[in-house]
Amino acid sequence: MFKNHALIFYYHKINSYSFNALAGAIDADTDLADIPIGIAFTADELREQISEALENHSRAAAAFSIMTCQFEEAARLIRRLRGEYGGRLIILAGGPHVTARPQEVLRAGADIVFRGEAENSFPRVLKAIFQRTDCAAVQSADAPADLDRTFSFSPERGMFGPIEITRGCAFACRFCQTSQIFGVRLRHRSVEKIVRQAESLRSINRKVVRLLSPNAFSYGSPDGRKLNLDAIRGLLAALRESLSTDGRIIFAHFPSEARPEHITHDTLSLLDEFADNDEIVIGAQSGSQRMLDACGRAHTAQDVISAVARARKHGYKIIVDFMFGLPGENDADRRESLSVMKEIVDMGARIHPHIFAPLPQTAFANEPSGRILPFFLNAMDQFRERGAIYGSADGFAIIS
Ligand code: SF4
Structure with missing residues (x-):
């Protein structure tokens, strides 16, 4: 037409x-x-x-x-x-x-x-x-899109990538646009439609199926906070069944990440059973409890440490996102954050550093951009020497 x-x-x-x-x-x-x-x-x-x-x-x-x-x-x-x-x-x-x-x-x-x-x-x-x-x-935007009525990509047109399994995030962290753009109520794509898209990837000979979500383990959860293990299992098992043995499922890894309190023995066991990645990405953003609270993260610094410890026990490599120069961050916060970073690096995690950037529509929209102080730069250099930094050569990603 x-x-x-x-x-x-x-x-x-x-x-x-x-x-x-x-x-x-x-x-x-x-x-x-x-x-x-x-x-x-x-x-x-x-x-x-x-x-x-x-x-x-x-x-x-x-x-x-x-x-x-x-x-x-x-x-x-x-x-x-x-x-x-x-x-x-x-x-x-x-x-x-x-x-x-x-x-x-x-x-x-x-x-x-x-x-x-x-x-x-x-x-x-x-x-x-x-x-x-x-x-x-x-x-x-009119009514929020029904994820089951549309697709994450178009393999026939040469446009493909991760399959979006969930849209929206309950947490509305003060630096993040996700909840502002997509809402705090979660929408999940059905298992059937996700599997269909995975199969369409196979039809163009793509063997890697990456699952995209603001918060990987929130799949199937009505409020995005409480885990729905049955839903996650149902999704991963169905995908595993539809992919032949050479198909690879990548979950709780880029471009998604998992919240630290969702890294439990149960969720890790599901990854062990069905997923193919040997690394997971965790969002922490700060090791200072005061900063975590100021950002509305709704988890503790100890949750981050425990998540890394648990994931390491299951044999996973770990990348943890941290943000530098958050609004109101003071020396005590920086020291606390650094101390958490050191603790998890000692356990084998890598740090993925970001510089705070004020994004429109967020609660921090009018705050100044973050700066990296020499204090942190030196610490990052030391981490880099130990192979404990994930990211670009100069080490810092800008959030966008
Ligand atoms: S940072 Fe993560 S948990 Fe927080 S609002 Fe954004 S997507 Fe949700």
């Missing part, structure tokens, strides 16, 4: 899951199933594809997903595209930064911006654009 129109995703690596989900939503819409989707990995590729699309199709749209750390660069590119193609190109934008500051992105030159989840609104708006029907410049 729309094969004479073109849609191009500016498919940056850190936005790929959002685009994968949009492609899944487009596939689920029978009217749009035949629309060609271009994937541009760089600004030059994007411009090339837009020029070609405008020559060969009646209408073309380019879609951006923008995190706060990408906004300046994305805005420059959008302005440039607007200058080069004028009104012939429709520019669409969504993602965390757009959700929080839609007007800013419209001012940069986008035609239509999407706030929140876009699996429902994006296909609808696309059809309206291509049928030249008016639609509002700011699209607010």
